[in-house]
Structure formats: C-alpha cells, structure tokens
Amino acid sequence: MVDIAGAGEGTLCVGAVVPRTGRLAQLGDPLSFVVRWLGERLPVVGDGARRRRIRIACRDSRSDPAAARQAVRELARDEGARLVVTMAGTKVLPAVADTCEELGVPCVSTTFPWQAYVYGRGGDPGRPFHWTYHFAWGLDDIAEVFAEMWERVGPARAVGCLWNDDLQGRLLRDGEHGFAPVAAARGHTLVDPGGYGEPAENLGAHIDRFRDGGCDIVTSASTAGDLALFHRQARERGLRPRLLTCSRWLAYPHGSAAAELDGAGVATLVYWSPRHPYRSSLDGTSAAALADAYERATGKPWLQPLGLAHALLEVAAHALATADDPTDRRAVADAIGRLRLATMAGTLDWTNGPTPNIALVPLIGGQWRSGRDRAHELALVTNTRLPGVPLDGEVVLTG
Structure with missing residues (x-):
C-alpha cells in the first residue's frame, strides 16, 4: 500500500487499485508512476476553513478479481476513499467497478473498449450504472x-x-x-x-x-x-x-x-503518444514532457497507457473540486457524470458519450x-x- 500526502482530517482520499504483482504486474507501471509523480502536486480542494488536500491510497489487485474486490473494500472502509480509480485487466477491472457499484463508491476506469465495460458487466445503455464511469474507445x-x-x-x-x-x-x-x-x-x-x-x-x-x-x-x-x-x-x-x-x-x-x-x-x-497535442489540466504538462519524465524515472520506454493513467487522476481531482460536497460520494459521482475536461488523454466528455457512463477517446x-x-x-x-x-x-x- 502506498499513501501519498498522509491520512488525517482535512484530506480527501482517492483510492487506486493497481496490479503490482501477478501476471498483470507490468500493466500497473503507468498508474504507479503517475501516482508517485502527481501525488504531492494534486490541487487543494475548497477554500477557507473547508480547504482539503487530496491524498492517494493504493492497493495491489494482485492481478486477481477476488483480490481486487477486497482492495476496493479496504479503500472504502479503511481509507474512506471518496472515489476509486483503476485500469488494466479484462477481468480485474470489472471486478473493481462492480464492487464500487455495490458499495456506492464512485469509480473511474480506462483501458479497454467501452462495449466490454458495459455489456461485459451486464449493463444496458437504457439503465446506466449509478456509480461507475469509464473512458476509452469502442470496438x-x-x-x-x-x-x-x-x-x-x-x-x-x-x-x-x-x-x-x-x-x-x-x-x-x-x-x-x-x-x-x-x-x-x-x-x-x-x-x-x-x-x-x-x-x-x-x-x-x-x-x-x-x-x-x-x-x-x-x-x-x-x-x-x-x-x-x-x-x-x-x-x-x-x-x-x-x-x-x-x-x-x-x-x-x-x-x-x-x-x-x-x-x-x-x-x-x-490512443496516446508523445506526439499527441494533449496537456494536463492540472499544470499544463505536455504529452511529450510526461513521456520524457517516465523514461527518465524508470529507464523504460514510454507506454500508451501512461496518458490514460494521468487522466484518471485529473478526472478524480476535477470531480472532487467541482462536487457540491466532495465528502459526499453521491455528489462526487454526480460531478463525474457531468464532467467535460481537456486532459492528458484528450477531452473527456461524460455528457455526450454512447452511454451516460462512457467518455470516448479518439x-x-x-x-x-x-x-x-x-x-x-x-x-x-x-x-x-x-x-x-x-x-x-x-x-x-x-x-
């Protein structure tokens, strides 16, 4: 478990479920990097006496759906996560989203086609999910x-x-x-x-x-x-x-x-490369600069999911900043549902997707x-x- 910025009063927790061990471990590298890179630089939410810092608490999914479900429960129960972010794993990611839906915890995910996310979870565009949101492309x-x-x-x-x-x-x-x-x-x-x-x-x-x-x-x-x-x-x-x-x-x-x-x-x-004309909504960092930072920090080549991982935390921060009450999970979920934001993954718009829970990535x-x-x-x-x-x-x- 990684805890960025420290727990305590005056903070808002974003939970991250990341595959750090098991067969999907390599797929967790981009999100793990972004958590470390952005953790101390996420914005303060609110003003005056209601100012709160955003902290990130991570749990390892162990590349296993059952472990991923347990990770969500721990983040909700032990860390008080206001929302959860995740990516990677055609069976692990739905397990995270379904558990969030069951517990009433907002969730934002990415990395596989939206049809797999919706129909693979038994969804119906006519009856949208209440708590879970995804951004990606379609088949x-x-x-x-x-x-x-x-x-x-x-x-x-x-x-x-x-x-x-x-x-x-x-x-x-x-x-x-x-x-x-x-x-x-x-x-x-x-x-x-x-x-x-x-x-x-x-x-x-x-x-x-x-x-x-x-x-x-x-x-x-x-x-x-x-x-x-x-x-x-x-x-x-x-x-x-x-x-x-x-x-x-x-x-x-x-x-x-x-x-x-x-x-x-x-x-x-x-869906993402250092050549894309995208910038962070948090500090204006370019796609090229993000790729360079990853390569310098890890000694490994940039990866396409890097831009999506960055966008996950941008969405989380924006939802907490614009929610009517960032301590209320329902208000945070509603903020995601009305979100339209230019991010490191392009403009994500949940008001104009193929279903209410989906924002498209070109x-x-x-x-x-x-x-x-x-x-x-x-x-x-x-x-x-x-x-x-x-x-x-x-x-x-x-x-």
Whole structure:
C-alpha cells in the first residue's frame, strides 16, 4: 500500500487499485508512476476553513478479481476513499467497478473498449450504472482504424480473425455491438474459424482456414505470446499476411515475445503518444514532457497507457473540486457524470458519450517497426480522427 500526502482530517482520499504483482504486474507501471509523480502536486480542494488536500491510497489487485474486490473494500472502509480509480485487466477491472457499484463508491476506469465495460458487466445503455464511469474507445472505433489500414492493401479484403473464445472474442464478433459489423459495412469479408483458448498451444487450424480463404490480412486481439506463436506457425505453414493488425499487443511491446515479432510490422490502434497535442489540466504538462519524465524515472520506454493513467487522476481531482460536497460520494459521482475536461488523454466528455457512463477517446493508427535503440518503435501512420497529430510515414506491408 502506498499513501501519498498522509491520512488525517482535512484530506480527501482517492483510492487506486493497481496490479503490482501477478501476471498483470507490468500493466500497473503507468498508474504507479503517475501516482508517485502527481501525488504531492494534486490541487487543494475548497477554500477557507473547508480547504482539503487530496491524498492517494493504493492497493495491489494482485492481478486477481477476488483480490481486487477486497482492495476496493479496504479503500472504502479503511481509507474512506471518496472515489476509486483503476485500469488494466479484462477481468480485474470489472471486478473493481462492480464492487464500487455495490458499495456506492464512485469509480473511474480506462483501458479497454467501452462495449466490454458495459455489456461485459451486464449493463444496458437504457439503465446506466449509478456509480461507475469509464473512458476509452469502442470496438467500432477499432474496426474503422484497422479497416483504414487494411485498405492500403486494397479494397474489399478477406481478413482472417484471430480471436479468442472469451468475452473479448465474443464481443468482437457480435453482430450488433462488435467489430464485425463495422468491418463488413466497409466491404471486408471476415474469415472467423472460431475462438481459441488462451494461452494458445497450436493455431494450425486457424492458419489453414486463413490460407484457404485467401486472407492476405489477419486481425487479432491476441496476447504477445499468442501473436508470436501465430506468426511463427504461419510462416512454417506458408501463410505470410501482408498486414497483421492487433488491438491487444499494443501497449507493452518490449517483453520477451517481442523479439519473435520483429519485422512482422504489426499495426495497431493508438490512443496516446508523445506526439499527441494533449496537456494536463492540472499544470499544463505536455504529452511529450510526461513521456520524457517516465523514461527518465524508470529507464523504460514510454507506454500508451501512461496518458490514460494521468487522466484518471485529473478526472478524480476535477470531480472532487467541482462536487457540491466532495465528502459526499453521491455528489462526487454526480460531478463525474457531468464532467467535460481537456486532459492528458484528450477531452473527456461524460455528457455526450454512447452511454451516460462512457467518455470516448479518439483513435489513430500505428505500426510497430524495428528501432535502433529499442526492440520496437511505434510509428504513427493514420490520423483521420486526429489530423493534428503528425504522421511518421505510411503503412508498411510485408509478406
């Protein structure tokens, strides 16, 4: 547990549930850094005798849904958290949000498509959540960005779908809310052999279907390990796609599996980079300056979730500052629901989302390429939705 700024009267607690141990530990790095970096610089809320400092109390989710639920209970009970922030983990994040909903604690989260957040939790846009809010992109947004990159190969492609058999894969292929209908509407034929279990052991049947279906493009939502396995087995079986798009292996490309994907030219979605024209609502720090601070402090390359992690604390601070009563959780939740704020992740607007609990983050396209000093560097290759972001070049085709 990390406690920034000290507990006691005259403070308002923001709880952070962060995966610091377990299989998701690397995914906790951006939020852990931002908590340390911003902790002492968060604004004082209120005025006169009602001035209160914001403190941050962290709990480790241990990459486990049950531990994440316990972390929320401890933050609410022991720390008096007025709201909770979290990110990362397709099962851990919903566990945090659901527990906050049950306990009546405002929650702000980010990092995976809003459809997974809403429908994966049994939500209904007609009956919004009362306490929990999320900012991200949609599966439809991913499809638009990917299709734009596929069309650099040519129109109306046969695209192989390497999707798992879990919630993520089911939502991607969903005929109403998923990725598939948007891609089909642009004229592409999706070849979907069905879901595979994670971690994958043999993807030969998928590869054969893609080859027989004439797929010169493959799209995926695989882990780095499964994507590396696919890449290796595809080459062994004579399948060499001209373009490989992946919506999951995008934020942490520097692990052990990355070496196997060197030269694969994996294209991905981009929601944040040092090139984005975003600044902190707290102190005006630019995206480039945030990335530089992270690299200097950690000795590691910047990561896309860094901008979202920063925005989580911006939203928390703004909600506490604008709530009618920052000590009242209901008032804080209401403040999030009416929030529109220019942040390190762009302008987040909960008054104009696809559902009342969602603020959208725009996407552009990127492609991982071999770098001089790093295993991979992310080149920005399409910017239709954010033309103010400068590009590094065109989509490079392989195969």
